[in-house]
Amino acid sequence: MASNFFGQLFRITTFGESHGKAIGVVIDGCPAGLKITESEVNQELAHRQPGKSPYTSPRGESDQAEILSGVFRGETTGAPISILIWNKDADSSKYESIKNLLRPGHANFTYLQKYGIFDYRGGGRSSARETAARVAAGAIAKKLLAFFKIEICAFVAEIGGIAIREPHFDSLVKLKKKVLANPIFCPDEKQAEKMMKAILEAKEEGDSLGGILQAAVMNLPPGLGDPVYAKLEALLASAMLSLPATKGFEIGSGFAAARMKGSEHNDAFDIDEKGCITTKTNCAGGLLGGISTGLPLTFRVAFKPTSSIKKTQNTVNIKGEKKSFKLPKGSRHDPCVAIRAVPIIEAMTACVLADALLMKRSNKL
Numbered sequence: 001m002a003s004n005f006f007g008q009l010f011r012i013t014t015f016g017e018s019h020g021k022a023i024g025v026v027i028d029g030c031p032a033g034l035k036i037t038e039s040e041v042n043q044e045l046a047h048r049q050p051g052k053s054p055y056t057s058p059r060g061e062s063d064q065a066e067i068l069s070g071v072f073r074g075e076t077t078g079a080p081i082s083i084l085i086w087n088k089d090a091d092s093s094k095y096e097s098i099k100n101l102l103r104p105g106h107a108n109f110t111y112l113q114k115y116g117i118f119d120y121r122g123g124g125r126s127s128a129r130e131t132a133a134r135v136a137a138g139a140i141a142k143k144l145l146a147f148f149k150i151e152i153c154a155f156v157a158e159i160g161g162i163a164i165r166e167p168h169f170d171s172l173v174k175l176k177k178k179v180l181a182n183p184i185f186c187p188d189e190k191q192a193e194k195m196m197k198a199i200l201e202a203k204e205e206g207d208s209l210g211g212i213l214q215a216a217v218m219n220l221p222p223g224l225g226d227p228v229y230a231k232l233e234a235l236l237a238s239a240m241l242s243l244p245a246t247k248g249f250e251i252g253s254g255f256a257a258a259r260m261k262g263s264e265h266n267d268a269f270d271i272d273e274k275g276c277i278t279t280k281t282n283c284a285g286g287l288l289g290g291i292s293t294g295l296p297l298t299f300r301v302a303f304k305p306t307s308s309i310k311k312t313q314n315t316v317n318i319k320g321e322k323k324s325f326k327l328p329k330g331s332r333h334d335p336c337v338a339i340r341a342v343p344i345i346e347a348m349t350a351c352v353l354a355d356a357l358l359m360k361r362s363n364k365l
Contacts, residue, residue, distance in 0.1 A: 036074070
């Protein structure tokens, strides 16, 4: 199976399956001298951890990361950093009765077509369980970005058609506090209450909801990203759409730009109070020609409703015989996968930007 790595200079390679012994990641290219501890990695993993509220899966993984290499006395050495996370609460027995059924919305069919074999235990490699390894890698990338004062904040912007009011990005620290204080990582308390009610209603009905996540990056220096095939938005889109359940990506004004005139969408250049070149608006989302402008980088990612639902669905088995599909009693799934994707979005954003930052340092004398 190819394509298990991401990045050029700051490269991550993940391994492991949902119900295997462990999952993990190897990080190549992280500069030496970066201070990092296991507790900092585990703090990031705690935000993704299931079983903490009625709005997420009850699977009880503690997600305690072990740094096996590349860190000595709390600092990176320049060697590959390997991180291991043991799977401790996998229950494969729930999948025995449905192992020969093609689960609606899942990758059983396509994996079988490609490889002729599929690990049906929780989806194997196609499971969102793999994303815990990405969050661990993101913890390293975030520390690297923090060295350059670059901040990232992702949050729930919409669930089940219930959207938040447009947030302000003048202080990501304040925004981050609001996000982490909310059970579903939504900074708009009033709209979050409506979202949580909708999630519980869908859960009660044996159904699920989709959502939209938004992210913002502050203090990003101009000049990150490369022309044509390695534009920063292209790399971000690749990172986000590589995540399970993602169905759309937009940057800046995104698809709304298609309904605007050029005079409305163009960001007019100006000089700020410090005498630096800036723009009056930021419809471009902090990028021009695929290269960062120094303005806030903003984008949104759409997630489909969770495919695993309790309602009976029509399907076929691997022999092509028509069957009814119903999840086994005791199955554990998220009623809305977008919620736990918030720290994953931040992690993949950090990995993209860490890679772009290192690439930029070799662009000119």
